[in-house]
Amino acid sequence: MSDQEPPSVPPGPPRPPRRAPRYRALSPLREHLRESFWFAPLFACLGAVLLAGLTDLLDREIFAEAAADRTADTLLSFGTAAKSVVSTISSAMLTFIGVVFSISLVSLQMGASQFSPRVLRLYVRSRLIKATFATCLATFVYTLFVQLGYDDTTDPDRAVSVPIVSTVVALAMVLLSLALFVLYVQATLRLLRVPHVIDRVTRESLQVLQDIRWIAPDLAPETAQAPDAHPAGLTLLHEGRGGVLRDVNIRRLIRVARRHGTVLHLVPRIGDFIAPGTPTVVVVGGTPPRPRRITTALNVGVDRTMHQDLSFGFRQLVDIAIRALSPAVNDPTTAVQAVDRIHQLLALLAPHRLGALRHRDRDGAVRLVQPVPGWEATVDLAFTEIRICGAGQPQVTRRLTAALDDLLRITPEPRRPPLLRQRRLLERAVAEAIHDPDNRAFALAPDRQGIG
Template identity: 85%
Template sequence: MSSGQGGGQSGGQAGGQGGPGWQADGRRGAQYPGARRRPRYRALSPLREHLREAFWFAPLLTCVGAVLLAGLTDLLDREIFAEASAAQTADTLLSFSSAAKSVVSTVSSAMLTFIGVVFSISLVSLQMAASQFSPRVLRLYVRSRLIKATFATCLATFVYTLLVQLGYDDTSDPARAVSVPIVSTIVALAMVMLSLALFVLYVQATMRLLRVPHVIDRVTRESLQVLQDYRWLAPELGPTPGAVPEGPTLLHEGRGGVLRDVNIRWLIRVARRHDAVLYQVPRIGDFIAPGTPTVVVVGGSAPRPRRITTALNVGVDRTMHQDLSFGFRQLVDIAIRALSPAINDPTTAVQAVDRIHQLLAVLAPVHLGELRHRDKDGAVRLVQPVPGWEATVDLAFTEVRICGAGQPQVTRRLAAALDDLLRITPERRRAPLLLQRALLERAVAESVRDEDNRAFALTPDRQGIG
């Protein structure tokens, strides 16, 4: 995205941020040839997010469509029967009417049972995912378009066949008959076939989402997408971000909740209008309550707090839209839940550590600094805090290390991950990794008293115990 669109490119080149394909300069509309994609500057729409997580919206639309479709097919059936009556072939159509009514009636009664099966599978899937993986991954099920499409199509088929039955003629006399449900029956059968096809795909997708490798892979891919957006923005090189400069502090005036997303374009526009620089205080994913500091205004005049609150998307849970840490949080939650005494599944924890290792390897050469978003003239208008390297390493390893200190499969995988990261991480970033390596050795020493077992537990192994 060019800075003329309220962009957030850095003023200088950010060498060492994953190659030139992810860099941009501060000139208006300028972009290095290797840049592949635009970052997600478009803010999340609270209404759109609510509809994506709601189960009522898609069925409502399909049921309305079913009502309209039933009226259209009934109109076509009446026209077809009128033409057949004029051509003296109405008796042939009436002989088809009885069979058609039987088929539609059978479909109508069966679809309601079918809907119950689909809904039951969804509830069982949600329960199993919450108990075995983490409540944070339930969004993969709730936001699944295939689940909603299957449920909505089955419900629309039931409504459609019910309305078709209401339009039946109760006479077999060609002189008194008005229509024969030819088109209606064909459409009903087509909707049944579509429902069955979606059901097969739905069962396959649900079975995949109940397998932890696929859930972990899905979370990892979404995390890499967020990281690519971050690398495209190319935060400016410089000293490690410190304290926020002095200035008027605006407080949150909206409802309490998790900061899910920030409307960057809106904040840049507000800062430009007041000739100021806005320093965002909470990070994406922080919980903010009324009275929580939101921005510090440096220079110019302070806008009204309500204008800042308008740009903050506050909800009940975090999203992957602009949150660099949420992917790590989900993977760590899966790992420590697998290591709990109730589940005791170190292999699942190792699979989560595999992906944590992957994300840290991608993040290791990327500069982590304040995101400085510029207006169309190249002036910095919004500064956003992002998690630093040390905080990210702590998030990735601390809880897994504590919970898995007594599991040699986990400790061996952690040792291998730390050793690999130490090989590829720049010298200035190795201190947090070395600290995690020392803490891992200390935790194993406290949990495993036997010297031979302790040496075995600290032997690096990328399969845990391969």
């Protein structure tokens, strides 16, 4: 073999800068409809009224053709039974709606007391619950309007219609309501079980990871500066209503920054509470836009959502864990199940650096810098409260120790200090809560099942 160096390959043309992912803006109207119970039942009832009118027309046409063929007596023989069926459905459906509504209220109450008030959004936003409630209401309204079109005459020459089609449709709607009710009960029972709720929150968090692409290469490198440190520039204040920042319209802010030839550094993070007068953006270079243009690009609401907010997923899991560790509940096994999923999410984030997202315009110029929680802040959110509340529970401390040890093995060296600090604080908390050396050593032994 020759000892000569291989010929160097000339560098190719520079690659164009990669653009940050295009995010789908959160629609306030869509979110309002998903979190409300009036939209689906209202339109279902309106549809039931229209359907009742349509079936009445069909019944009239069928009876008119039957009268012409002199078979109206045959239809009239079924009329009494059909009307009796519809009347029975109408009276029974109202009771059935009360049962469905009562189960919903009990589920909401149990979910709030057993898990966390933040988890109630899973019930409120459930499409199956709304579909079941809307279908039952539509069936009740439909049968009421069908009965309004009844004609009690027995003379075929004067009879207006016989509700044959209406009865068949009413029976079909009842069968659909029963099928949805069975699915609704099954879904409600799943939402009342801790593992399914924790798994649902975890899957939503994984979807957020995929949507906002925190592991995208167009990230500003992580620094050790304070979270509230921002470049020098003009600071614009919030002029809208106060509330939780649920979403930022990235495209609109990029257009505003491009039009004014500036770079906007967003101050609050997704999930922060902003009040009138709160700093929203720092304008660097160019001419500052009007604050109102920035305010209209911020979606402010009363509660956080999972849209672009991975920290909210951690917050829900932590809330479930510390509520389970409260003296009123005292369920460390549930806390261990929450730590399992926290461990899973942190393991996915561990190999990747985090930093402020840099959004570019179509020419590749950075126009918006959006802060995201760093690695240290995420680790603190994931472990601090559970460590404090569960220091006296060996099942929890052993699972926390196993999670921290595993994360230390897979995390790059520069990102281990927050995990090491959590490990030291865990040992100190256990030492303060458990004084016996043997029990303390047992409580700090790593175990993926807690005590298993």
